[in-house]
Amino acid sequence: MYYPLAQQEFESYLNGYDRENDRIKLKIIHTYGVVKQAEELAGRMHLSAEDTDLARLIALLHDIGRFEQLKRYDSFEPGTMDHAAYGVKVLFDEGMIRRFLPDDKWDSIIYTAIAHHSDYELPEISDPQTLLHAKLIRDEDKLDNCRVKLVDSTSTFINVSEEELGTQNITQKVYETVFENKCILSADRVTQMDYWVSYIVYFFDINFKESFDIIAENDYLNRIIDRIPYSNPSTKKQMEKIRTYMQKFINSHTGNRLS
The missing domain is CATH 1.10.3210 (Hypothetical protein af1432)
Structure with missing residues (x-):
């Protein structure tokens, strides 16, 4: 109107x-x-x-x-x-x-x-x-931010290149918060990789099944995770555990019970 x-x-x-x-x-x-x-x-x-x-x-x-x-x-x-x-x-x-x-x-x-x-x-x-x-x-806001995280330069929104981001560590507090089904507090983000993780786990704050359906249909979880070349072995291993955990969470809200 x-x-x-x-x-x-x-x-x-x-x-x-x-x-x-x-x-x-x-x-x-x-x-x-x-x-x-x-x-x-x-x-x-x-x-x-x-x-x-x-x-x-x-x-x-x-x-x-x-x-x-x-x-x-x-x-x-x-x-x-x-x-x-x-x-x-x-x-x-x-x-x-x-x-x-x-x-x-x-x-x-x-x-x-x-x-x-x-x-x-x-x-x-x-x-x-x-x-x-x-x-x-x-x-x-989160749904369009998924698009941002896939198409915009990481240097624009996170101040480092994809390659540099992949070298960084996830701080322990941020990593542990993921498995508590909580979003990351701004104050807890130390490395840029902490920021990247926070962009993935904001799916914990999605409110509607229809939103989860859009996330699943666009495969946003895997596409966002896979954008970064994780040259840091520890981070790469942690990100795979985050992927598995978050996929189960998303599936549980779309009616897809497959792991």
Whole structure:
């Protein structure tokens, strides 16, 4: 309903940033990738027209704070800026949301979904529609991030080449966390290989069967793991154990009980 206007305003907003910067480009493409995932999940989950429109709008705006973070710091690191908090600040505290949406009917849902889309875990949310969209954007974000991890240069999003990444160790705490069915805390990531592992085990935070189906259909687990040439023998062995464990977890959520 409001998406064409919102997209037009989003493109106008982007004109304040360097579209030729590799990280900016990555985030623009990612944003539209998340919109695509919103449309895909809405269709698979048979969401109403209203919830479909709302999901697309949240997807379009979820990372609006990233562009200022990249402009100021040229970094995705959470320590440089809380991009989600900045996003809701400019949208709601500064009133930018009215550029994208003429009325405030959905403001509370949009605020909550964007504010918490990159949190380690969601807070308790009592309103069913708000909870739905808070979960949807987290799944959509991760689903498109699978594409990012396969097609974008590792130097752009993790600051090292694939070859250098493959030489590194997984720290023990990060490795052990995998087998506790937990995502990796940002503070626990020490090596870039820890970051790579965190991109794989964020499947523990997927909320909907339809999202797991997309992961399985695209073989994202194996393709992401296999992108890196693991020249470090210890890391290579650990990654195979992670692969086996994560595959069983994904299978258990798609109805595929094969190991």
